Amino acid sequence: MKKTTFFLATLCSALLLSSCNNEKADATTATESTMETATTDAAAGSGSMAGMDHSKMRSETSTSESPMLMAMNDMMAKMDAMKMKGNTDHDFAHMMLEHHKGALAMADLELRDGKDATMRQMAEKIKADQQKEISELEPIAERLDSAPNNYKPMDPIDPFTSKMKASMDGMMQNLPSMVADPDMNFNMMMTVHHQSAVDMAKAELAHGKDTKLKEMAQMMIDAQQKEIAEFKAWHGKNADKM
DSSP states (O other): OOOHHHHHHHHHHHOOOOOHHHHHHHHHHHHHHHHHHHHHHHHHHTTTTEEEEEEEETOOOOSHHHOOHHHHHHHHHHHHHHOOSSOOOHHHHHHHHHHHHHHHHHHHHHHHOOOOOHHHHHHHHHHHHHHHHHHHHHHHHHHHHOOOOOOOOTTTTHHHHHHHHHHHHHHHHHHOOSSSSHHHHHHHHHHHHHHHHHHHHHHHHHHOOEEEEEEEHHHHHHHHHHHHHHHHHHHHHHGOOO
16 A cells, blocks of 8 residues: 555656646747747848838839839838938938938839820939939938938837838838739829928928938929829829729
């Protein structure tokens, strides 16, 4: 009887120890998994501003999809992948360079495929204006590569971060549905694109420090708000192209 009792006690102790060890192993595995996920998420978000809403980005394009939409998606993907330095002027300049390159791509598509004289004229003007601004932005962006940090790109409540994020989110969320007419597609896409540039430029005016860059931002606002009005006026007169 004593031997049986001793055996049962020993067996219970062994089972209890095994259970504890398994629980520790499961807890360790769970902790390691959580840390790996957090690390992966942090690495994935390190290039973009905090809380960017990518839900509307149409990243899966195909040969049958609108070339205009593909150009817009390519530009947004490049902007989203940019690593923010944390200096308002530096980050505005580099983001706007990619933004302008997107406008050039869409203007080239309009000049290749469009037929409407007004839209083609606007494409030519946009291309000329933004090529000029790119040539002015590039040396400024390079000069600012060593500029000190003055905002927090990963903090969603940082004033500059929130304004730049709103600009990108607005562009993504307001992407128009493409139609068969290339002139209408250019019109709709550039309206959304220009509004995003205006919003970015306003963020620079509010929080930037570089005098030359702020002057450029104001000129962008003036020129692109005027063109937005022209795009909307043309759109209203050409509803049949929808």
